[in-house]
Amino acid sequence: MCLAVPAKVLQIEDTGPTRMARVDIGGVTQRVSLAYLPQVGPGEYVIVHVGFAIQRLDEDAALRSLETFAQMAGARERHR
Amino acid sequence: MRYLTEFRDPRALRALVEDIRATVTRPWAIMEVCGGQTHAILRYGLDQMLPEGVELIHGPGCPVCVTPLETIDRALAIASLPQVTFCSFGDMLRVPGSDGDLARVRAAGGDVRVVYSPLDAVELARRTPDRQVVFFAIGFETTAPANAMAVHLARATGLRNFTVLVSHMRVPPVVDAVMPAPGCRVQGFLAAGHVCSVMGTGEYHGPARRHRVPIVVTGFEPLDLLEGIRRTVRQLEAGRHEVENAYPRAVPDHGNPAARAMLEEVFGTTDRTWRGIGPIRDSGWGLSAAYREFDAEARFDVAGIRADEPAGCRAGEVLQGRLSPPDCPAFATACTPRTPLGATMVSGEGACAAHFRYRRTGTAGRSRDAVNR
Amino acid sequence: MTGHHDPAGGDDPTGSTGSGRGGGAGAPGKAGPDPSAWSCPLPSRAPGTVVMGHGSGGAMTSELIEQVFLPALGRPAGPLGDSAVLDLPSRQGGRLAFTTDAHVVQPLFFPGGCIGDLAVNGTVNDLAMAGAGPLALSCAFVLEEGTDLAVVDRVARAIGQAARAAGVPVVTGDTKVVQAGRGDGLYVTTAGVGLVPAGVGPRPDRVLPGDVVLLSGPIGAHGIAVLSVREGMDFVTDLRSDTAPLAGLVRAVLRADPDVHALRDPTRGGFAAVLNEIAAASGVGVEIEDTAVPVPEQVGAVCSFLGLDPWCVANEGRLVAFVREDRARGVLAAMRAHPAGSGAVAVGRCTGQDPGLVVARSAYGSTRIVDLPAGEQLPRIC
Numbered sequence: 001m002c003l004a005v006p007a008k009v010l011q012i013e014d015t016g017p018t019r020m021a022r023v024d025i026g027g028v029t030q031r032v033s034l035a036y037l038p039q040v041g042p043g044e045y046v047i048v049h050v051g052f053a054i055q056r057l058d059e060d061a062a063l064r065s066l067e068t069f070a071q072m073a074g075a076r077e078r079h080r
Numbered sequence: 081m082r083y084l085t086e087f088r089d090p091r092a093l094r095a096l097v098e099d100i101r102a103t104v105t106r107p108w109a110i111m112e113v114c115g116g117q118t119h120a121i122l123r124y125g126l127d128q129m130l131p132e133g134v135e136l137i138h139g140p141g142c143p144v145c146v147t148p149l150e151t152i153d154r155a156l157a158i159a160s161l162p163q164v165t166f167c168s169f170g171d172m173l174r175v176p177g178s179d180g181d182l183a184r185v186r187a188a189g190g191d192v193r194v195v196y197s198p199l200d201a202v203e204l205a206r207r208t209p210d211r212q213v214v215f216f217a218i219g220f221e222t223t224a225p226a227n228a229m230a231v232h233l234a235r236a237t238g239l240r241n242f243t244v245l246v247s248h249m250r251v252p253p254v255v256d257a258v259m260p261a262p263g264c265r266v267q268g269f270l271a272a273g274h275v276c277s278v279m280g281t282g283e284y285h286g287p288a289r290r291h292r293v294p295i296v297v298t299g300f301e302p303l304d305l306l307e308g309i310r311r312t313v314r315q316l317e318a319g320r321h322e323v324e325n326a327y328p329r330a331v332p333d334h335g336n337p338a339a340r341a342m343l344e345e346v347f348g349t350t351d352r353t354w355r356g357i358g359p360i361r362d363s364g365w366g367l368s369a370a371y372r373e374f375d376a377e378a379r380f381d382v383a384g385i386r387a388d389e390p391a392g393c394r395a396g397e398v399l400q401g402r403l404s405p406p407d408c409p410a411f412a413t414a415c416t417p418r419t420p421l422g423a424t425m426v427s428g429e430g431a432c433a434a435h436f437r438y439r440r441t442g443t444a445g446r447s448r449d450a451v452n453r
Numbered sequence: 454m455t456g457h458h459d460p461a462g463g464d465d466p467t468g469s470t471g472s473g474r475g476g477g478a479g480a481p482g483k484a485g486p487d488p489s490a491w492s493c494p495l496p497s498r499a500p501g502t503v504v505m506g507h508g509s510g511g512a513m514t515s516e517l518i519e520q521v522f523l524p525a526l527g528r529p530a531g532p533l534g535d536s537a538v539l540d541l542p543s544r545q546g547g548r549l550a551f552t553t554d555a556h557v558v559q560p561l562f563f564p565g566g567c568i569g570d571l572a573v574n575g576t577v578n579d580l581a582m583a584g585a586g587p588l589a590l591s592c593a594f595v596l597e598e599g600t601d602l603a604v605v606d607r608v609a610r611a612i613g614q615a616a617r618a619a620g621v622p623v624v625t626g627d628t629k630v631v632q633a634g635r636g637d638g639l640y641v642t643t644a645g646v647g648l649v650p651a652g653v654g655p656r657p658d659r660v661l662p663g664d665v666v667l668l669s670g671p672i673g674a675h676g677i678a679v680l681s682v683r684e685g686m687d688f689v690t691d692l693r694s695d696t697a698p699l700a701g702l703v704r705a706v707l708r709a710d711p712d713v714h715a716l717r718d719p720t721r722g723g724f725a726a727v728l729n730e731i732a733a734a735s736g737v738g739v740e741i742e743d744t745a746v747p748v749p750e751q752v753g754a755v756c757s758f759l760g761l762d763p764w765c766v767a768n769e770g771r772l773v774a775f776v777r778e779d780r781a782r783g784v785l786a787a788m789r790a791h792p793a794g795s796g797a798v799a800v801g802r803c804t805g806q807d808p809g810l811v812v813a814r815s816a817y818g819s820t821r822i823v824d825l826p827a828g829e830q831l832p833r834i835c
Contacts, residue, residue, distance in 0.1 A: 125819025
């Protein structure tokens with residue numbers, strides 16, 4: 001149910017049955033449907049599942065999570 | 081890769097494990113309800129790193145494991161019809177029905193195709209108007225919007241030769257089904273992150289309150305999983321039972337409104353029988369009245385669906401966390417990955433298959449000292 | 454009918470175009486690289502399509518041999534007979550290695566090569582894994598009626614080029630034609646004989662606890678390159694098949710260690726299959742360091758969204774060597790010095806514990822069991 005991967009939107013294409021985009025996943029280009037993310041544009045990151053972008057990736061939230069992890073790692077190292 | 085490698089960092093992982101270790105004072109049993117999460121846990125050996133006493137129970141979160149036997153049998157019958165091109169995700173090809181699986185139907189000459197996206201099946205229907213293309217629409221809420229779009233497009237373009245065999249499941253009712261069962265040891269849940277990317281987090285407040293269990297929305301990378309576990313353990317130790325979002329980068333609380341709107345248009349909730357568990361009210365989706373003409377069950381009247389579960393299969397109890405696979409009498413004797421009785425042995429992520437793989441090491445896959453050096 | 458360096462058998466060699474079978478560029482109209490740029494770019498001399506008459510052994514058969522197979526695979530010095538007769542190289546000791554392969558890949562052409570490359574390199578490599586230098590190959594075709602003769606020509610030329618690159622002649626062959634609908638365009642079966650030098654004998658059952666596992670380069674490119682041009686797969690990568698002859702690399706390995714315990718090429722079933730086969734045959738445990746196994750980024754990316762395991766993806770130009778611990782550094786250096794092994798790395802070792810069990814250690818120190826792949830790897834959603 002859950003195999004979905006982060007992808008970077010390269011360009012929008014209106015050639016498919018729904019609004020489509022060319023996205024980059026680790027150097028591989030794929031065409032996915034943006035039907036469920038009408039506001040997303042090039043340069044943004046999305047989660048892709050079975051050929052559909054199902055959600056935007058929130059960069060600020062990602063950075064906050066990473067910051068929390070980094071602080072935990074730093075605190076741990078200080079106590080060793 | 082962006083948004084992936086950062087969430088696999090070993091330093092941060094060790095810190096998370098230490099935090100869990102420092103927080104735990106009693107044993108806890110946490111259920112994760114997503115095959116993808118189970119896969120990641122096994123792939124990275126995350127359960128090996130947890131302190132003694134924090135147990136992960138692999139729940140009924142995989143379409144392979146829980147699609148009702150009757151549905152599989154119906155799929156096999158439809159796929160065997162000469163006029164049908166049966167399209168399915170790869171996961172379902174080797175799920176055993178009462179007698180055989182889709183791979184065997186293909187071997188016997190059936191036109192069975194593996195597709196990556198439901199739109200591929202729609203395109204195939206468009207290109208081959210003389211064939212009846214049937215798409216096996218399985219999955220949880222993560223996949224439902226894609227499947228819904230396929231049906232929506234079929235209707236919008238007037239496709240007469242496209243139907244779907246629907247067996248969609250919803251996750252929130254699982255909590256309601258698992259918790260009250262006698263012998264249930266589950267004390268907390270990791271909610272599947274990508275399901276919530278679509279549906280948001282709201283549906284879990286009721287179950288968390290009703291059963292007094294913490295439910296933490298969790299992602300799929302090693303750091304995400306450990307963070308989800310960490311937050312669940314913290315709640316358990318503090319006696320809290322709230323819905324928490326540990327995957328905010330991919331889960332806004334409101335989910336994806338456009339996807340939910342399409343789900344509401346194309347599907348309606350329905351009771352579903354979960355293989356090995358039984359019927360759970362409102363736990364699935366079926367086609368709404370407006371889309372009934374695309375229902376493969378209506379278009380193809382396939383008779384004689386037997387749906388005989390093999391005697392001796394106790395996958396249901398395993399799925400609910402009530403039976404550990406090695407304690408099942410059929411485990412590794414009558415039931416092996418090559419000769420599975422139930423779906424939990426078929427699926428690579430199924431609890432029985434996972435235990436089978438590890439039984440030879442004699443340590444059930446737990447080498448706890450591994451990480452903390 | 455064959456002779457020295459003669460490739461064709463007595464069958465119907467006609468190829469005529471029409472159905473376009475075997476073009477192999479994926480779905481029609483699919484945007485992407487031009488398949489004719491991947492393999493031999495020379496124009497075909499053979500218009501038309503394969504018909505049943507090409508398999509009948511008469512004038513049409515001779516025509517196919519003359520027009521397609523001999524130019525592609527090499528014309529022999531003498532007349533064409535029923536068998537190729539080879540002079541045995543005079544060498545002290547040594548043993549004959551003999552192998553055969555059937556090739557049914559779809560599509561026939563893919564980035565980095567075609568069925569012809571796989572046919573030659575696959576057989577050369579099977580010989581090489583036994584420590585043998587290739588002496589001669591055979592090549593038999595089963596052609597489907599209606600197949601574009603230009604396709605047959607391209608495949609034949611690819612076989613000829615690959616054979617020359619591998620330094621081995623195709624000395625005998627055969628062609629049969631089957632009715633339309635029965636053949637996927639074109640199947641190729643190859644067999645090869647080679648010479649194993651005295652004192653050399655890599656075998657799956659000779660691996661011992663303590664042996665080091667060496668991998669000659671990054672894995673997964675071939676399988677994913679082929680997948681990228683299969684019907685229904687709508688993704689674009691730069692990946693090219695790694696198909697390559699490994700006889701030279703094996704010679705370099707044997708110079709460094711004539712007594713190398715085992716050599717295997719991770720084709721179907723991939724790296725995971727080889728590890729399991731060796732572990733079972735030799736009764737050893739195998740431990741691999743996850744982070745040591747090189748997987749190209751694009752292979753990892755495709756596997757991540759299709760739910761495939763890179764360790765189970767086919768390779769056609771890689772080998773795994775199981776080497777005594779004290780020889781490992783020398784063998785690794787020899788591999789790296791050879792163009793086909795420039796990416797060689799040590800990835801793990803064999804143990805005396807848990808015979809037959811293959812485990813991988815993650816970057817976190819945790820372990821997982823690496824199973825023999827069950828069957829065909831299928832894309833999954835869960």
